[in-house]
Each structure stands twice: as structure tokens, then as C-alpha cells.
Amino acid sequence: xxxxxxxxxxxxxxxxxxxxxxxxxxxxxxxxxxxxxxxxxxxxxxxxxxxxxxxxxxxxxxxxxxxxxxxxxxxxxxxxxxxxxxxxxxxxxxxxxxxxxxxxxxxxxxxxxxxxxxxxxxxxxxxxxxxxxxxxxxxxxxxxxxxxxxxxxxxxxxxxxxxxxxxxxxxxxxxxxxxxxxxxxxxxxxxxxxxxxxxxxxxxxxxxxxxxxxxxxxxxxxxxxxxxxxxxxxxxxxxxxxxxxxxxxxxxxxxxxxxxxxxxxxxxxxxxxxxxxxxxxxxxxxxxxxxxxxxxxxxxxxxxxxxxxxxxxxxxxxxxxxxxxxxxxxxxxxxxxxxxxxxxxxxxxxxxxxxxxxxxxxxxxxxxxxxxxxxxxxxxxxxxxxxxxxxxxxxxxxxxxxxxxxxxxxxxxxxxxxxxxxxxxxxxxxxxxxxxxxxxxxxxxxxxxxxxxxxxxxxxxxxxxxxxxxxxxxxxxxxxxxxxxxxxxxxxxxxxxxxxxxxxxxxxxxxxxxxxxxxxxxxxxxxxxxxxxxxxxxxxxxxxxxxxxxxxxxxxxxxxxxxxxxxxxxxxxxxxxxxxxxxxxxxxxxxxxxxxxxxx
Amino acid sequence: xxxxxxxxxxxxxxxxxxxxxxxxxxxxxxxxxxxxxxxxxxxxxxxxxxxxxxxxxxxxxxxxxxxxxxxxxxxxxxxxxxxxxxxxxxxxxxxxxxxxxxxxxxxxxxxxxxxxxxxxxxxxxxxxxxxxxxxxxxxxxxxxxxxxxxxxxxxxxxxxxxxxxxxxxxxxxxx
Numbered sequence: 001x002x003x004x005x006x007x008x009x010x011x012x013x014x015x016x017x018x019x020x021x022x023x024x025x026x027x028x029x030x031x032x033x034x035x036x037x038x039x040x041x042x043x044x045x046x047x048x049x050x051x052x053x054x055x056x057x058x059x060x061x062x063x064x065x066x067x068x069x070x071x072x073x074x075x076x077x078x079x080x081x082x083x084x085x086x087x088x089x090x091x092x093x094x095x096x097x098x099x100x101x102x103x104x105x106x107x108x109x110x111x112x113x114x115x116x117x118x119x120x121x122x123x124x125x126x127x128x129x130x131x132x133x134x135x136x137x138x139x140x141x142x143x144x145x146x147x148x149x150x151x152x153x154x155x156x157x158x159x160x161x162x163x164x165x166x167x168x169x170x171x172x173x174x175x176x177x178x179x180x181x182x183x184x185x186x187x188x189x190x191x192x193x194x195x196x197x198x199x200x201x202x203x204x205x206x207x208x209x210x211x212x213x214x215x216x217x218x219x220x221x222x223x224x225x226x227x228x229x230x231x232x233x234x235x236x237x238x239x240x241x242x243x244x245x246x247x248x249x250x251x252x253x254x255x256x257x258x259x260x261x262x263x264x265x266x267x268x269x270x271x272x273x274x275x276x277x278x279x280x281x282x283x284x285x286x287x288x289x290x291x292x293x294x295x296x297x298x299x300x301x302x303x304x305x306x307x308x309x310x311x312x313x314x315x316x317x318x319x320x321x322x323x324x325x326x327x328x329x330x331x332x333x334x335x336x337x338x339x340x341x342x343x344x345x346x347x348x349x350x351x352x353x354x355x356x357x358x359x360x361x362x363x364x365x366x367x368x369x370x371x372x373x374x375x376x377x378x379x380x381x382x383x384x385x386x387x388x389x390x391x392x393x394x395x396x397x398x399x400x401x402x403x404x405x406x407x408x409x410x411x412x413x414x415x416x417x418x419x420x421x422x423x424x425x426x427x428x429x430x431x432x433x434x435x436x437x438x439x440x441x442x443x444x445x446x447x448x449x450x451x452x453x454x455x456x457x458x459x460x461x462x463x464x465x466x467x468x469x470x471x472x473x474x475x476x477x478x479x480x481x482x483x484x485x486x487x488x489x490x491x492x493x494x495x496x497x498x499x500x501x502x503x504x505x506x507x508x509x510x511x512x513x514x515x516x517x518x519x520x521x522x523x524x525x526x527x528x529x530x531x532x533x534x535x536x537x538x539x540x541x542x543x544x545x546x547x548x549x550x551x552x553x554x555x556x557x558x559x560x561x562x563x564x565x566x567x568x569x570x571x572x573x574x575x576x577x578x579x580x581x582x583x584x585x586x587x588x589x590x591x592x593x594x595x596x597x598x599x600x
Numbered sequence: 601x602x603x604x605x606x607x608x609x610x611x612x613x614x615x616x617x618x619x620x621x622x623x624x625x626x627x628x629x630x631x632x633x634x635x636x637x638x639x640x641x642x643x644x645x646x647x648x649x650x651x652x653x654x655x656x657x658x659x660x661x662x663x664x665x666x667x668x669x670x671x672x673x674x675x676x677x678x679x680x681x682x683x684x685x686x687x688x689x690x691x692x693x694x695x696x697x698x699x700x701x702x703x704x705x706x707x708x709x710x711x712x713x714x715x716x717x718x719x720x721x722x723x724x725x726x727x728x729x730x731x732x733x734x735x736x737x738x739x740x741x742x743x744x745x746x747x748x749x750x751x752x753x754x755x756x757x758x759x760x761x762x763x764x765x766x767x768x769x770x771x772x773x774x775x
Contacts, residue, residue, distance in 0.1 A: 164637055208625050361637040369632055395659055398633065398652035458648055459633045515601065519674070526676020 004135045004164060004362050005125045006172070006354025009114060009152065011070040011195030011221060012321065014038050015351035016121040016136075018129065019359035024176060024352040027128040029120070035347060036124070040116045041065045042103045050120040059251055059272075062088035062243040064103050068223055069117075071195045072099045072110040073155075074148030074484050086227055088243040097484055111155040118159035135162040137358040139350050141196040142168035143216030143298075143375045145421050146433050147484040149462050154485070164361050166460035169193070170200035171211055171372050172353030173319040177344060185314040186212075188302075190332050190340065191350075192295060193320035195221040199299045201306040201313070210371040213305035213394045215298035220291065222257075222322040228287050229253035233268060233275065241273060248272045260284050261324045285327045292331050299335055305394050316340040319349050371396050374457050376431070381418035385427045390455060393423065397457050404470075404520065405451045408587075411443040415451060419463065432483040436465050439479060442472050447583030448576075452520065470517060471572055473565065514564035518556040521568050525549055525575055533581040541577060548574040603657035603670060611671060612741055613734035617662050624658045664727075665768075668734060668757055677754050679761035692766045695719065699770060719771050726764035733757050 006024070008015045013035040017026045026034045031052055041054035042064040049057070057065045066089065072080060077095040084091065092100035092107045100107040118138075125133045138161075140152050149166050156163035170189035184205050191198040198216035202209050233249050234241070241249065252270045259266035260281050269276045303310060318340045322328060332340050344352075359365050378391040380403065390401040405415050415438040422430030441449050450470035457463050467478055525545065528534065534542075548571035555567050604611050607623050629635075631654060636647040660666045672678065698715050701707040707715070737753050 165634075205625065208628070210625075360634055363635070363638060366629075366635070369629060369634060371628060371632075392659075396655040398648050399655050399659070400649075400652040401656075456648070456652055459651075519602065523673060523676040527678070530676075 001362060002134060003129060003131065004137065004358040005121075005133055006351055006356070006358045007118065007121055007136050007138045008169070008172075008351035008354055009070065009117065009138055009140075009155070010038055010350075011068050011193055011223065012038060013194070013347060014117050014121055015348060016125045017348075017351040017355035018125065019355045019364075024355040024359075026348050026351055027125050029124045030127070036117065036120055037067075038070065038117050039065060039067045040069075040113055044104055048116055050116055059244060059247045062247045063090065066101060066103070066108075066113055068195055069110050069113045071219065071223065073114065074110075074145065074151040075099060076484055083227075086230060086246065088247060097482075111151045111158055114152070114155035115158035118155055118161060122159060122161060133161075135164050135358075137165045137167055137354045137361065138163055139167050139169045139172050139354045141191070141193075141216060141218050142170050142198040142200050142214040142372075143196070143218050144168075144461070145218075145376055145431055146461070146463050147431075147482065148218065149460060150482070150485050153460065153462065163460075165357060166462070167354055167357050167370070168198070168200065168211075168214070168372055168461075169350045170198045170214070170319060171202065171209065171370055172357060173317060173349045174200070174202055174209055174353065175356040175368065175370065176349045176353035177317055177341065186308065186312055187315045187317060188299070188313045188336060189317045189319060190295070190299070190323065191216075191319040192322040192328060193221050194322070195219070195223050197221060197295050197298065199295075199302045201302050201308065207367045208369050208371060210396070211373045211394075212308075213302045214373055214375045215302040215305070216375070217294065217298060220294055221320075224291055225257060225288050225322070225325075226250060226254055228291070229257060229268070229279075232287065233270070233277075236277065237273065237275065245270070245272050249275075257284070258324075261326060281326070288325070288327065292328055295328075296331060296335055299332075310336045313338070318342050319346050321347055372459070372461070373397060374399060374461055376421040377423055378433075378455065378457065378463065379420050379422075379430065381420065381427045386425060387420050387422065387427050387430050391457060395457075397461055398459050400454060400456045402516070402520075403453050403455070405438065405453055405467075406447050406583075407441060407444070407449050408446055410446045412446065413441045413443055414439055415441065417453065417465075419455070419465070433463065434483055435481045436467075437479040437481070438467050441469060442474070444471070445580065445583075447587065448579065450524075452517070468513075470520070510561040511559050511564070514561040514568070515556055518552055518564055518568055521571055521575075522549065522552060524579075525571060528575055528578050528582060531578075531582050533578065533585055536581055537578050541574070544574045545571070545578070601653065602674060603660050606654055606657040607661065609661075610741065611674070612738045613664075613667060613671060614738050615661055615667065620658070620662055624654070627654050664730065664734070665761070665764075668730060668761060671737075672754060672758055672761070675751075675754050677758045679758050679765060681762050681765045683759075684763045684766070688763055688766070692770070695770055699773060703773075719767060723764065723767045723771055726760060726767060730757070730760050730764065733760055 003018060006017045015026050015035060017024050028034055029036050029051060033052065036051040037055040039051065039054040039058065041049040041057040041061060054065060058067060076097050077091060077099055080099065090102040092102045094100060098109050100109055122133050136156060138152055138156055140149055152166060153163050170191040173191060174187055174189050187202045187204060189200045196216065196218045197220040198214065200214040201212045203212050230249050230253055233253060248270050252268050256266040256268045256279055265278055265280045267276060267278055313336050316332060316336045316338060323346050329340060357370065360368055373394045374391065374397050375393060377389045377393040379387040379389040382388045390403060391399050407415060417436040417438065419433045419436060420427060420430040421433055424430055438451055441451065451467055452470055453465060453467045455463060455465055465478060468474065552567040552571050555563050607620065631647055631650045633644065633647040633651055636644050660670045669679065702712045702715060733756050737757065740749055740753055
């Protein structure tokens with residue numbers, strides 16, 4: 001069995017870990033350190049350095065030393081506009097749907113840049129273990145959306161890793177905390193890292209780690225605290241600093257921030273600017289108070305979503321470097337009314353948990369199972385720019401939803417579906433995931449095609465979509481245009497491949513699908529019979545519908561998909577006229593309705 | 601396979617959620633994709649699909665309102681909030697106006713609290729109505745009653761959901 005590693009691809013630092021003899025441990029890098037700073041330095045001519053040697057170049061070579069790239073994953077330029085003035089990077093013009101950083105005349109996307117870090121971790125693991133590493137589990141913030149997860153997976157592929165699972169950081173941490181020794185209980189994981197914040201509430205029972213709810217902010221972390229301090233310094237300077245000086249300030253405030261976790265006062269010293277100032281912890285706390293407050297709102301939301309009160313939580317676990325800040329610990333303790341766990345190194349615990357999950361996937365650990373949730377509701381755009389939710393947030397994944405679509409114009413062969421993630425009512429307030437184009441729909445009168453579209457969120461929290469026209473039983477071809485992320489053929493090919501089914505279980509699948517379809521058609525028929533248009537069809541037609549319904553009811557529990565299909569077809573044919581009448585009535589009633597979700 | 605069948609349950613609305621959870625955990629241990637990493641692609645796909653079905657079923661059945669909604673959908677019934685009594689609509693309209701005041705920050709804390717209490721009380725009344733009607737459904741099923749009686753009960757359940765959907769939406773908005 002080849003070894004599977006667990007990787008924490010962090011905003012500030014990245015780590016790789018493995019379980020050996022039942023115990024997870026972090027694998028050291030070339031310099032012996034456990035943390036690989038998530039920094040990439042580009043030399044003219046193409047050589048790169050990753051980790052500590054790259055971190056040393058941050059001040060000296062600001063334009064070609066990339067840091068905190070995780071904050072750009074799955075995003076477009078508009079998403080990070082506010083951060084750009086404080087960042088030394090040059091952004092290429094074509095960055096609306098994926099950010100491209102220009103380094104020595106070449107464009108790099110965030111997945112490509114993250115792949116440099118992953119390759120370094122892969123090499124470190126191979127050096128430490130003495131064998132080739134091909135597969136990994138990679139962690140992401142629980143609150144990462146579909147595009148951010150996909151970007152992480154793409155990064156793994158680019159680095160030559162088979163990404164067996166994308167795991168949420170707080171849940172990974174809970175696996176590492178040895179909490180499984182506790183048989184029952186409710187745990188809150190507060191994960192405040194360099195760039196992102198997550199809260200997850202888990203219920204533990206006999207080795208099953210079931211996430212009840214999760215919330216967070218993928219743009220809230222130690223970097224934001226640094227930025228507050230940078231702005232403090234900038235406000236006290238007479239001139240605007242250049243990029244070198246800006247990076248020197250960043251380094252100085254970061255050092256002061258870290259010191260303030262241990263002592264009451266620290267100095268921000270920027271030699272390049274002959275600048276220095278003292279900062280007390282009290283002053284620091286006042287500055288960062290609002291940021292910490294922003295982490296408490298998601299905590300309350302997650303508790304509410306889980307149907308719990310703070311007192312119902314049995315253990316609170318702290319994860320991420322920013323939880324070293326005393327004020328963070330204090331506020332979390334106040335909220336939950338108990339002292340949080342800080343025994344494990346908050347920088348390492350996620351990687352250790354990723355290794356435990358890798359061990360579960362390798363098949364060596366069957367007593368533990370992680371049941372995670374999707375952090376954001378999935379929906380589709382409906383009439384009037386309204387988002388209609390089809391999979392609610394905090395649904396256990398994998399999760400699925402089936403929706404019925406039809407055409408609006410006679411002979412229409414294309415239907416567009418706009419998929420979104422978010423909690424707000426209007427499309428413009430949600431995150432666009434992708435446009436799906438259902439193509440080659442058989443030409444029929446408007447409203448007659450019945451295209452069943454299945455949305456599936458897999459165990460990585462990533463969406464796939466498949467479609468079938470119900471009257472012709474044909475799988476529809478789908479063209480996917482992701483709103484954010486890589487659009488190359490490779491990714492597209494991969495998505496299409498996931499719709500293809502292997503032959504082994506084709507029989508069972510066909511039966512299940514035929515039954516599902518039978519349910520759908522029966523429901524639609526029942527609705528049709530309840531419709532006033534039912535009075536306008538002939539008695540013969542009514543009799544045939546009744547006969548076809550009872551036939552379908554009779555055969556749908558058998559294991560013969562062909563018989564079920566025949567019965568469905570009979571009923572479909574029997575209701576064709578009725579469906580037409582209803583559709584015509586509906587169309588004349590609501591001409592504006594672009595998408596009829598279900599045939600009445 | 602319908603959601604009741606996934607859990608090996610008859611189409612009854614009274615479900616012991618502790619037993620349901622236990623079955624959910626046991627089935628998860630059997631089908632979860634985590635246990636099929638090294639399996640063939642078709643087995644992997646199967647694991648994902650079965651687990652998705654299991655998760656969808658659990659999400660639906662553990663919640664008493666979604667459970668009823670789902671049962672109704674199996675018989676082709678769908679709650680329709682446009683078919684509610686005029687008196688209720690007026691009441692909802694009035695509550696909604698007060699809710700707007702609260703949301704705009706024009707209402708006092710006491711007013712907001714009393715609105716919250718009123719909505720909660722109404723919702724709880726619907727909850728107990730729904731519970732009663734659910735029990736009646738189970739009785740009819742257990743007595744193997746004929747279709748007309750079952751259908752009447754489905755209509756009744758549909759009505760309760762149609763009427764309570766307003767209150768539920770208001771309550772969600774308030775949160």
C-alpha cells in the first residue's frame with residue numbers, strides 16, 4: 001500500500017504529516033523545520049525557492065516573492081480589490097475570473113503558485129519517508145466555497161498529486177485532538193489562521209465525528225491584524241513607502257504582534273524608515289477588538305444552526321496561529337463559558353488531522369468516520385434574479401438534489417442553468433459558481449421536454465451536475481462554464497468524466513433511476529389530475545391515464561428497469577395531451593416565466 | 601428507493617429520531633466514500649451516490665416538517681401558500697408590517713420581543729396541529745384504512761403546511 005500524506009496548505013505556513021504505527025507526525029523540511037512558510041521566490045531565469053529561504057526574500061525582492069496566495073484561491077480581481085494597495089504584486093489584466101500574477105513576464109494563477117508549495121511538501125515527505133508520494137489529503141477552510149475547493153484540487157493535480165480528499169481544517173483538527181477517546185459529546189472547533197476563520201460544531205458518538213454546523217469567513221485572519229498595524233504605521237509616516245519599505249513594515253508589525261502574545265509591550269521597528277514605536281497589549285487589543293468580534297458572529301450562527309446554546313458545548317478546541325493571541329482566547333472563553341483546549345500546537349494540529357484522515361482513507365482505520373457538511377447553501381437562479389435553494393447549508397455531504405427543467409420556446413434545444421452558493425435571497429448577493437448549458441435537447445413543443453438535472457455535492461464539497469431528458473431517456477450533454485477558476489480543457493474533461501458511469505453497477509443504477517423517475521412521473525401525473533385542465537381531456541384519455549398509473553405503481557418495485565421504463569413511457573404518452581394543455585394554459589398565464597421548474 | 605425505504609421504515613410520520621440517528625450512523629459506516637478510496641471507480645461512484653441518498657434521506661426525515669413535506673410529495677401533494685384562508689393572510693400581513701418596523705429599527709425592544717413571542721406562539725400552535733395530524737396519519741396507515749380516508753388526511757396535512765409556511769418564513773426572517 002503506497003503511503004498517503006496529509007497536507008495543511010495554509011495561508012502563512014504549510015505542513016505535511018503522516019500516520020505511522022497509528023500515530024500522526026509532521027514530516028520536517030530540508031532545513032529540519034516543521035513549518036514550510038507558504039512563500040515562493042522567483043529568480044529571473046525561472047529558478048524558484050519555497051519556504052524559509054523564500055521568506056527571507058520578502059523585503060529584498062517584494063515584486064517576485066509571493067505570499068498568502070491562499071487568499072486569492074478561487075477568486076477574481078474584484079474580490080481582492082481592497083487588499084491590492086497593500087500588496088506588492090503585479091496583477092495581469094485578464095484577472096476577472098481567475099487572478100493572474102505577473103512575475104518576470106509570465107502569468108501565474110493561484111493554483112499554479114500553490115502547486116509550488118505542494119511540490120516542496122511532496123519532496124520533503126519523499127525525502128523523509130524514502131519513497132515516492134503520489135496521493136494526498138489536502139485541507140481547506142471549512143467555509144471555502146466550491147471554486148476555492150476546486151482551485152485547491154487543481155493545485156494538487158498540477159503538483160502531481162492525486163488528491164484523494166479535500167478535508168475541512170477544523171474537522172481535521174478534531175480528528176487529531178484525540179477526542180475520539182471521549183465516547184459522546186459536542187465539540188466546537190475555533191480555527192483562526194493566517195488568512196481565514198472557521199467555526200465548526202461537531203457531535204461525537206462512538207468514533208463518528210458528525211459536523212452539525214459550520215460557519216466562518218474566508219477572508220479574516222492574522223493577515224487582517226497585520227494590515228491594521230500596517231495602516232497604523234502608515235498613518236504615522238510622512239511619506240508613502242515604496243514596496244520594499246512596505247514589506248519591511250509588514251515584517252516589523254508581524255514580529256510585534258507575535259511578541260504581544262507573550263509580553264505586555266513590544267516595539268515596531270523599521271530600520272529602513274528609521275521608524276520606531278512602542279505598542280502596548282492594551283493598545284493592540286483595542287485595535288484588534290473589531291476583528292475578533294467578527295469571529296464571534298459566525299460562532300453564534302453556527303450554534304444557532306446546530307440548535308445549541310453555548311452551554312451545550314462540552315469542549316472547545318483552538319486551532320490556527322492567531323489563537324495564540326490572549327484576547328482571542330479570552331473572548332472565546334467568555335462566549336462558550338469554558339476554558340478552550342490549547343494543548344496541541346495550533347500550527348500543527350490541522351496537518352496531523354489530515355494525516356489521520358489519510359490513514360482512514362488508506363483503509364487502516366475503520367473505527368473512525370468523519371461526516372462533514374457543506375458550508376453554504378446551493379441554489380439556482382430563478383425568475384426575477386431570485387436564488388432558489390436546492391441544498392441547504394450544513395447538509396451532510398455527499399448531498400444531492402434533483403430539479404426538473406423544461407423549455408420555453410417551441411423547438412428550443414438549449415437550457416441554461418445558473419448555479420450559485422450563498423444565503424441571500426437575490427442572485428446578485430450570492431456567489432456565482434457556474435453556468436450549465438443543457439444542450440441537444442430533442443426539439444419538442446415548448447414545455448414538453450422534461451430534463452431531470454441532478455446536482456451532487458461530493459465528499460470534497462465540490463459540485464457536479466448531470467442531466468437526463470425524461471421523455472427520450474437521453475443523457476444530456478452539458479457545457480460547464482465555471483465563473484471562477486481554471487477553464488482549461490483538462491478540468492472540463494475531468495468534470496465530464498465524472499458523469500460517465502462504469503458498467504459494473506449499471507443494472508442496479510438503472511433500476512434505482514427508473515424508480516426515481518417513476519416517482520417523479522407519478523407525482524407530476526397526480527398534479528396534472530388535480531389541475532383544472534384535466535376536465536378538458538376525453539374520457540378515453542382519462543381511462544388510459546388511470547390504467548397507466550396503476551400499471552406503473554404495480555411494476556415500479558420490481559428489479560426490471562426495462563419494464564419500469566415501458567410503464568413510464570406509457571404514462572408519459574398518456575399524459576402528453578394533458579401536459580400540453582396545462583403548459584399552454586400556464587404559458588398564457590405567465591409569459592414572463594422563463595423557467596418552469598416542474599410540469600404542472 | 602424512497603427515503604423511508606432507505607431507512608427500512610414504513611411511511612409513518614412518527615419517527616424516533618434517536619433510532620433514526622443510530623441507523624444513519626450504521627449505514628454511513630457501510631457506504632461512506634471514505635471506505636472506498638481504493639475501490640474501483642464504479643464502486644466509488646456507487647458509494648458517493650448511495651451516501652448522498654442516505655444523507656438526503658436523513659436530512660429530510662429527521663425534521664418533522666420536511667418529513668411531512670416529503671411524504672406529501674410521494675403522493676403528489678404539494679403545500680401551496682396561495683391557498684390559505686383570508687383571515688390568516690390578514691394576520692400575516694399585519695405581523696409582516698410590524699416585522700418591517702423591527703427590521704428598520706423603528707420598534708422598541710418590547711415591541712420586538714412581543715412580536716417574536718406572537719410569532720413563536722403561532723408557530724408552536726401549527727407545530728402541535730401538525731403533530732396531531734401526523735399521528736392521525738399513522739393511525740390510519742396502521743389500520744390499513746382505504747384510500748379516501750388517507751387522501752383526506754393528506755389534504756389536511758397539506759393545508760397545515762400551506763398555512764404554517766408563512767409563519768415559518770416570518771420566523772426565519774426575524775432570526
